Amino acid sequence: MTARVKSLQSVNDFVIKFANVNGTGSASANKLFAKALFRMGLPVCPKNIFPSNIQGLPTWYEVRVSEKGYLGRRGGVDIVLSVNPQSMAQDIKEIEPGGYFIYDNTKPLDLRLIRNDVTMMGLPLTRICNEQYKDPRQRQLFKNVIYVGALAALLDIDFAVLTALVADQFKGKEKLILPNIHALELGHKYAKENFDCPIGIRVQKSDKVGDKILIDGNTALGLGALYGGASVVAWYPITPSTSVVDAFEKYAKRVRIDPGTGRKNYAIVQAEDELSAIGMVIGASWNGARSFTATSGPGLSLMSEFLGLAYFAEIPTVLFDVQRAGPSTGMPTRTQQSDILSAAYASHGDTKHVLLFPSTPKECFDMGAQSFDLADRLQTPILLLTDLDLGMNDNMSEPLEWDDSKEYDRGKVLSADELDKMEKFGRYLDVDGDAICYRTYPGTHPEKGAFFTRGSSRNEMAVYTEKGEEYEENMHRLMAKWETIKEYVPGPEIILCGKEADAAVLYFGTSEESSREAVDYLADEGVNLNAMRVRAFPFNKEVENFIDEHERVFVIEQNRDAQLRTLLMAEFELGPDKLKSVLCFDGTPISARNIRKQILQLLPGNNVTPLYPEKVASGAGDKA
Amino acid sequence: MSYQKPKFRHPDLAVNELGFTKADYEGSLSTLCAGCGHDSISGSIIRACHELSIPPHKIAKLSGIGCSSKSPAYFLGKSHGFNSVHGRMPSVVTGAAMANRDLLYLGISGDGDTASIGMGQFAHVVRRNLNMVYIVMNNGCYGLTKGQDSATADEGSVSKKGDPNLFAGIDLAGLALQLGATFVARSFSGDKEQLIPLIKAAMTHRGFAIIDVISPCVTFNNNPESTKSYEFFRDHAEATGTVDFVPMREEIKTRYPAGSTHEVTMHDGSVIRLHKTSQHLDPFNRVSAMRVLDEHRIKGDILTGLIYLDKNSQELHDVMQTSQRPLNELSEDDLCPGNRLLKNINAALR
Ligand SMILES: Cc1ncc(C[n+]2csc(CCOP(=O)(O)OP(=O)(O)O)c2C)c(N)n1
Ligand code: SF4
Ligand SMILES: [Mg+2]
Numbered sequence: 001m002t003a004r005v006k007s008l009q010s011v012n013d014f015v016i017k018f019a020n021v022n023g024t025g026s027a028s029a030n031k032l033f034a035k036a037l038f039r040m041g042l043p044v045c046p047k048n049i050f051p052s053n054i055q056g057l058p059t060w061y062e063v064r065v066s067e068k069g070y071l072g073r074r075g076g077v078d079i080v081l082s083v084n085p086q087s088m089a090q091d092i093k094e095i096e097p098g099g100y101f102i103y104d105n106t107k108p109l110d111l112r113l114i115r116n117d118v119t120m121m122g123l124p125l126t127r128i129c130n131e132q133y134k135d136p137r138q139r140q141l142f143k144n145v146i147y148v149g150a151l152a153a154l155l156d157i158d159f160a161v162l163t164a165l166v167a168d169q170f171k172g173k174e175k176l177i178l179p180n181i182h183a184l185e186l187g188h189k190y191a192k193e194n195f196d197c198p199i200g201i202r203v204q205k206s207d208k209v210g211d212k213i214l215i216d217g218n219t220a221l222g223l224g225a226l227y228g229g230a231s232v233v234a235w236y237p238i239t240p241s242t243s244v245v246d247a248f249e250k251y252a253k254r255v256r257i258d259p260g261t262g263r264k265n266y267a268i269v270q271a272e273d274e275l276s277a278i279g280m281v282i283g284a285s286w287n288g289a290r291s292f293t294a295t296s297g298p299g300l301s302l303m304s305e306f307l308g309l310a311y312f313a314e315i316p317t318v319l320f321d322v323q324r325a326g327p328s329t330g331m332p333t334r335t336q337q338s339d340i341l342s343a344a345y346a347s348h349g350d351t352k353h354v355l356l357f358p359s360t361p362k363e364c365f366d367m368g369a370q371s372f373d374l375a376d377r378l379q380t381p382i383l384l385l386t387d388l389d390l391g392m393n394d395n396m397s398e399p400l401e402w403d404d405s406k407e408y409d410r411g412k413v414l415s416a417d418e419l420d421k422m423e424k425f426g427r428y429l430d431v432d433g434d435a436i437c438y439r440t441y442p443g444t445h446p447e448k449g450a451f452f453t454r455g456s457s458r459n460e461m462a463v464y465t466e467k468g469e470e471y472e473e474n475m476h477r478l479m480a481k482w483e484t485i486k487e488y489v490p491g492p493e494i495i496l497c498g499k500e501a502d503a504a505v506l507y508f509g510t511s512e513e514s515s516r517e518a519v520d521y522l523a524d525e526g527v528n529l530n531a532m533r534v535r536a537f538p539f540n541k542e543v544e545n546f547i548d549e550h551e552r553v554f555v556i557e558q559n560r561d562a563q564l565r566t567l568l569m570a571e572f573e574l575g576p577d578k579l580k581s582v583l584c585f586d587g588t589p590i591s592a593r594n595i596r597k598q599i600l601q602l603l604p605g606n607n608v609t610p611l612y613p614e615k616v617a618s619g620a621g622d623k624a
Numbered sequence: 625m626s627y628q629k630p631k632f633r634h635p636d637l638a639v640n641e642l643g644f645t646k647a648d649y650e651g652s653l654s655t656l657c658a659g660c661g662h663d664s665i666s667g668s669i670i671r672a673c674h675e676l677s678i679p680p681h682k683i684a685k686l687s688g689i690g691c692s693s694k695s696p697a698y699f700l701g702k703s704h705g706f707n708s709v710h711g712r713m714p715s716v717v718t719g720a721a722m723a724n725r726d727l728l729y730l731g732i733s734g735d736g737d738t739a740s741i742g743m744g745q746f747a748h749v750v751r752r753n754l755n756m757v758y759i760v761m762n763n764g765c766y767g768l769t770k771g772q773d774s775a776t777a778d779e780g781s782v783s784k785k786g787d788p789n790l791f792a793g794i795d796l797a798g799l800a801l802q803l804g805a806t807f808v809a810r811s812f813s814g815d816k817e818q819l820i821p822l823i824k825a826a827m828t829h830r831g832f833a834i835i836d837v838i839s840p841c842v843t844f845n846n847n848p849e850s851t852k853s854y855e856f857f858r859d860h861a862e863a864t865g866t867v868d869f870v871p872m873r874e875e876i877k878t879r880y881p882a883g884s885t886h887e888v889t890m891h892d893g894s895v896i897r898l899h900k901t902s903q904h905l906d907p908f909n910r911v912s913a914m915r916v917l918d919e920h921r922i923k924g925d926i927l928t929g930l931i932y933l934d935k936n937s938q939e940l941h942d943v944m945q946t947s948q949r950p951l952n953e954l955s956e957d958d959l960c961p962g963n964r965l966l967k968n969i970n971a972a973l974r
Contacts, residue, residue, distance in 0.1 A: 039974075213973035223969070229959040231951040232722045234715075255961040263947040265958055267722040272748040276715040279708070279745070283719025286706060287684070287727075288952035290959075291719060309709055399970040402963040408956050441952065442684045442704035442720075443727050450681060452697055454707040463652075464697070 005117035008078055008098040009200040012042055012067035016079040016151075019091045020144075023055030026083075029144030030061040032165055033151060034394065037065055038214055039161045041206040045071040045513070047393050047589060052239070052333045058087040067206055071396055072513030075593030078201060081147055083125060089113055100199060102147075102154070121195060123150050128186055142183040149187025156198040158205065159188060213361075213399050217390035220361035220400060221320055222247025224368020225292050226256070229408055230318070232291035233268040234280035236299060239332050240388035241322035244294035274299035278306040278319065285316045286453060288413070288441035290372045292318035297326045297339050300346065300383075307381050308347025309455040311478075314428075314437070316375035316411070319383045320368070322391040325587045334587025335388035337509055338559035343383045344537055344567055350475060354485055355537035356384040357508040361397035363535075364390065367490070369402075376411035378485050379436060387558070389510045389589040412438045419448040427451040427462040428474065435481035482538055489536035492543050495519075497528045504530040504546065505582075505599070507556040508564060510589060515556050517592035522599060529554075529599075537567065544572055547579075554599050556582040558590050641677040649674045654698040661813030661839030662692050662761045666699045668816050669730070669759075672823035673700065676871065678728060684720060685730045688713040688742060691768045692734035692761035692839070700730075711742025714749035717756055718940075724950040725941050728827060729756035736766045739775040739794045750803040750832055755939040757826045758834045760796055761813070763841035764852030771844025782849035793851075795921055796836045797931055801914050806937035807833035808913065810928045812857055813840065817866075821896075822930060824869040828890040831937035838926065851924075862920060864907065864929035865900040888935060898930060907932055 008014070018033075020026035027048070034046040045064040051057040064074055076096045082088055082103040088110075092101055097117040103109065105122025114120060125146055129139040152159055163181050170176040191197055222244045225233070235245045249268055256265040271277040277293045284291035295303065300321050310317040323339045325331035343355055354374065358367045364386060371382045412432075419425060419440065425448060428437050440449035451462040457474070459465045497519070507515040512533055519529050532546045547553055547568070555565040562581040568574060582598045584590035637645045649670045654663050673683065680702035687693035689710035696705045708716045717729050738746050738760050749758070764777040771783055778793040797810045807829040811819040819837065826833035838857055840846045846853045851860075872893035886898040886907070898907060904919075906912040913932035920927040947954070 211970075211974075213970050215973050223966075227960050227966075229954075229956060231954060231959060232719060234719060234722075251961075251965075255965060256959075258947050258949075261948065263945050265947050265951065265954055267944055267946050267951060269718065269722065269752075271715065272744055275712060276718075276745055276748065279712045279715025280719030280722065282708075283686075283706075283716035283721075284723040284952075285719070286716070287720040287723035289723030291723070305709055306712065400966045402960070402966055404963050408960075440704075441724075443681055443724065446679055446681050447702065450702050450704050452705040452707065454705075455709060456707065 005097045007100070007119050007200040008096065010078075012065060012203050012206060014065055014078040014201045015074055015076060016063050016065075016081065017077045017091070017094070018061040019080060019082040019084045019087050020059050020061065021084045021086070022050060022053060022057050022059040024144070025141045026059070026061070026144045028169075029148050030063075031394070032145075032162065032169070033148050034063050035165055035214060036152070036157050036161050037063070037203060038209060038396070039165065040158055040203060041209045042067065042203060043069045043071060043208050043396055044214075045073075045396065047073065047389065049588060050333050052331070058084050060087075065203065067208055069208055070513060070517040070592065072515070072517055073589045073591035074517070075591030081151065083143065083147065092118070100201065102150070119199070121154075123147060123187070123190060128190065132186065142179070145180055145183035146187035149184035150191040151187075152184065153188045153191035153197045154195060154199050156202040156204065159184070209396070211399055212396050214394045215361045215397055215400075216243070216392055216394050217358070217361045217364040217386050218243040218322065218392060219247040220364040220397070221294075221368040221384070221386065221391070223251060223400065224365040225318075225320075225372075226251050227365070227402055228369030228372040229290045230292050230372060231266045232280070232284035232289045233266065233293070234271050234277040234284070234291070235268075235293050235295065236271050236274045236277050238296045238299050240324055240392045241294040241296045241299075241320065243392065244320055244322065274302040275306065278303040278317070281319070282306060282310050282315050282317055285318075285375070290318070290376075292320060292371070294320040294322065296322050296324050297342070298329070300339055300342060304342075304346045305348075307353065308349060308351050310381045311347065311351045311353065312349070312455055313453050314379040314439075315453070316372075316379055317381040318371045318375050319381060321383055321385050323385060323387040325585070331587045333388070335510070335589055336558050336585055336587065337385070337387055337511070338561075338563065338585065339385060340557075340559070340563035340567060341561075343385060346383075352482060352538070354378065354380060354382045354489060356382065356490070357535055358384065358386055359390070359509050359512040359533065361390070361395050362400060365400045373409040374488060376413075377409050377436070378481070378488060379411060379439065380481070380485070385509065387510055412436060414438050414440050414444070414449060416445040419445045422448070425449055426460045428458065428460045428477075430477055434484045435477045436484060486538050486540040489538065489540070491540055492535055492546065493533040494542070494546060495531040497523060497530055499528040501528040501530045502551040503554065503603075504532060504550040504552075505554045505556055506532050506534060506547070508534045511556045511558060514590050514592040514595055518595035518599065521592065521596045527599070527603065534564070539568065539571055547572065547574070551578075552580060552604075553578060554580050554582050554602065556590065556595055558584050560585045640674055642679060644674065644677070644680070646670060646674045648702060649680060649700055651696070651698040651701040654695075656691055656694065656698075657843045659842040660691065660767075661763060661841070662695050663698065664813040664816070665759065665761055665819070665837050665839055666695050668819045668823060670699045671816070672820050672827065675820070676824055676827060678827070682726070683728045683730055685732065686713050686717050686720065687732040688734070688737035689768070690734035690737050690766070691841075692763075693732055693737055695761065696732050711737050711740070712745055713737070714742065714745035714754075714758075718749060718752065718754055721754055721756060721940070722946070723952045725755070725946070726950050729754075731756055731758045733758065733760050734767070735760060735762040735764060735774045735776040735796070739796060747803055750800050750805045750834070752940045753804070753806055753831045753937060753943070755831055755941065756833070757823070758832065759823075760834070760836050761839040762796065762836055762852070763839050763845055764793070764850065765841050765845040767841045767844060771841070778851040781851040782847065783845045784847055785844075795917070796834070798914065798917050798921070800834045800836075801910060801917065801932055805834055805932070806831040806934035808932040809834070809930045810836045810838070810926070812838050812861060812928060814854065815928070818863065818929060821867045821869040825867060825890070825896045825930065828892050828894045829933070829937065830891040831934070831939045857926065860924060861926045861928050862902070864902045864905050864927060864931060865898055867930050868897040868899070870895040870897060888933060896930075896933075905931070908935065910934075
């Protein structure tokens with residue numbers, strides 16, 4: 001069928017979306033597709049959009065290919081590969097004019113779904129499988145591989161790359177290699193014989209990948225914790241954080257077994273709930289082991305009382321929060337950046353916590369490891385916030401690297417010798433003037449250094465007090481420590497556009513890629529924007545100066561309430577006019593087109609500022 | 625109300641094997657009400673640790689929130705302590721014990737702290753058989769919030785406020801047995817003769833040892849109509865027998881008639897001698913222990929003493945196969961795999 005609108009034409013630049021049924025083994029075939037493009041030297045950005053369900057519901061896999069290296073969501077879909085009749089109507093609607101719809105035509109397509117401006121291409125996937133395989137599970141699994149083979153022909157993917165990948169994937173299970181290659185060939189052959197290959201959208205080898213790797217943020221984070229020296233892990237299962245601990249365990253089993261005894265140099269406790277998980281982390285850290293928990297929003301809420309204790313009693317505590325769409329259970333398998341405020345101010349009373357915002361797997365690894373140094377040095381909770389998008393999707397990333405000459409910073413901990421040489425030890429005495437005090441581990445010295453850790457008010461000598469002045473003094477010292485903290489946490493990354501710009505964008509975490517792409521789009525349209533990526537809270541002077549230097553700053557974030565903006569306004573005492581919000585909270589990663597559109601609407605001179613800008617973001621059918 | 629501890633000490637105050645006097649195991653001045661059962665328990669803890677010659681810095685004492693949970697401030701002043709949050713001491717001890725298996729962990733809790741807000745954590749710390757001593761200072765009420773009934777208050781028991789309690793009480797010893805505790809005992813704050821050897825035995829047990837200690841709250845729940853009062857206890861307690869604790873280096877001298885005495889060699893070589901007076905109880909059999917405990921409860925009696933001991937207990941570190949060296953002693957070399965491994969990992973991700 002030929003489309004009446006000119007078909008999209010592009011090389012190495014498109015968005016394809018796979019529409020599958022979950023639990024049918026599509027994930028590994030789809031990954032095979034993405035990885036093949038990656039091996040051809042093309043920057044890819046695959047994203048899983050999956051339901052909170054184990055089997056039978058629609059699931060999507062979107063792959064962005066961009067020779068220019070844009071790794072965020074672009075918005076819009078050029079090709080849909082559909083094997084799920086449940087979501088077909090919606091999937092067809094999403095295709096860009098001129099795009100392609102590739103579907104299983106074993107059963108005829110509902111004529112009402114046909115779009116004249118889209119090239120409709122049928123592959124008899126079910127028929128081929130039924131002819132080739134008897135076992136129903138094989139029919140299901142190979143269907144996925146067959147369409148990958150067909151795509152290889154349609155998009156001109158190097159077939160040798162695919163077969164090499166299959167060989168890698170089934171190393172150790174060699175029997176599976178040939179059947180998989182056969183399935184690829186079936187699809188490839190069918191497409192070659194029945195369509196003009198390649199179609200208007202195609203790929204060709206490039207060199208834009210370099211030494212980069214494809215890894216999900218959670219694996220990188222689990223590895224970061226392993227390299228950072230965590231030995232006690234306590235957690236309670238929750239999507240999308242579970243795979244952080246899985247990754248830690250996988251590698252710990254390989255490298256943390258004592259060669260002499262076969263015993264573990266780590267302990268992982270699956271706690272009864274998140275209250276317990278964070279309690280264990282606090283107990284272990286108090287006792288001098290590096291420890292962490294990984295959780296998501298609901299878990300963070302449960303941990304709140306304990307976080308206040310760790311803040312007040314000054315116990316190093318590392319918490320990884322892989323955010324998902326809240327509130328409550330919300331959309332547990334969709335992404336958001338919506339725990340910013342609840343993390344920053346977790347717990348009752350006057351509390352503030354250090355937040356880290358990695359935006360790539362490499363940063364998950366680096367900041368994951370760094371969390372332990374920061375926690376030990378600063379004696380306070382460190383909350384590293386990623387999200388489902390970064391945590392559970394494969395991301396193209398700089399390779400992970402560890403500087404073997406680096407030593408852990410265990411912070412101010414007194415040894416028995418040091419205690420012997422001291423005249424007086426006070427747990428909460430600010431000896432060095434940086435508001436960080438010395439601590440001791442239990443069991444260090446027979447006579448000296450013992451103290452009573454408590455969440456109730458105490459004086460510098462760790463003795464209980466209800467004297468207002470002593471309480472206040474301590475709270476002031478904690479604020480002074482907050483200033484010290486600013487010197488230790490990662491500063492922002494600033495990208496100047498090189499032209500005069502009185503406006504700027506500010507973003508963090510997974511909004512980075514799309515934001516940068518949107519800035520490029522806008523630059524092409526004559527809108528010059530400087531950019532700053534915030535990497536930690538507390539914000540340091542650089543963040544403040546950058547905001548001061550611009551008349552208007554667009555704060556891009558993936559939540560409804562503009563939480564980072566609120567935090568910036570509260571911490572810098574800014575009025576509401578300066579910071580404008582660009583938001584997306586429909587559970588999918590924010591796209592470059594969406595950001596561009598919202599910024600255009602917010603520019604001065606454009607008076608049609610929508611009452612609820614977020615509606616633009618999540619307006620029906622318009623994910624652009 | 626606080627009371628002043630006398631400064632004067634007996635000149636020949638005994639020193640233990642480590643050269644410490646009892647005073648070395650004391651803490652700061654108690655701020656609990658005069659006559660509070662919790663203070664007596666603190667006294668027994670001090671004596672047990674002194675007599676066992678435990679280096680004070682090798683004990684970590686942890687608690688939740690409540691009058692009971694304040695007690696760790698009043699004993700073992702040379703030990704690190706941690707007064708955590710209400711009902712969550714078990715998780716903090718679990719983390720601490722995972723980090724350093726070489727310390728002796730003493731958890732102090734109240735009946736509110738354990739049987740209400742902390743019930744979940746209690747159940748799971750028992751189930752994991754964490755190597756710790758867990759003492760519940762059980763007064764059947766929330767002392768610190770001024771005397772509300774707690775979940776261990778018996779049905780019909782009347783506190784000072786005057787209203788009978790409407791719900792059946794939770795028996796923490798019975799619950800612990802059900803959950804798989806490997807050392808279960810009950811005692812009374814006022815009965816040092818019984819309590820001190822039980823604490824010692826619990827401290828040498830490898831695994832989770834709970835002592836449910838009835839500890840009257842003199843201010844809110846010590847009237848005769850309360851089943852957690854001194855008076856009620858005196859009239860209704862029945863001991864399983866007596867327990868002698870013989871430290872590992874000491875020779876066993878006295879001989880008891882055969883049949884009534886069991887000797888159990890503990891992990892560190894010490895011996896517990898159990899002289900049974902109850903004919904029905906087999907303290908090495910969980911089912912028997914549960915049955916006898918229940919029978920007493922139904923009669924309205926309080927069974928005290930050692931109720932159950934699992935001689936083959938495997939504590940959490942044994943089960944999890946963690947390194948013998950405490951995890952908090954591992955160096956960067958032990959913990960960090962170095963850049964070489966990352967190179968392989970990167971290669972596999974291309
Ligand atoms: C989360 C929380 N809720 C409530 C309280 C108030 N509170 C303090 S102590 C206590 C009860 C303590 O009872 P128990 O554990 O039996 O100790 P007791 O004072 O009787 O020794 C309560 C409810 C608290 N500290 N924290
Ligand atoms: S209120 Fe009761 S439990 Fe608390 S100190 Fe006084 S007597 Fe003890
Ligand atoms: Mg109580």
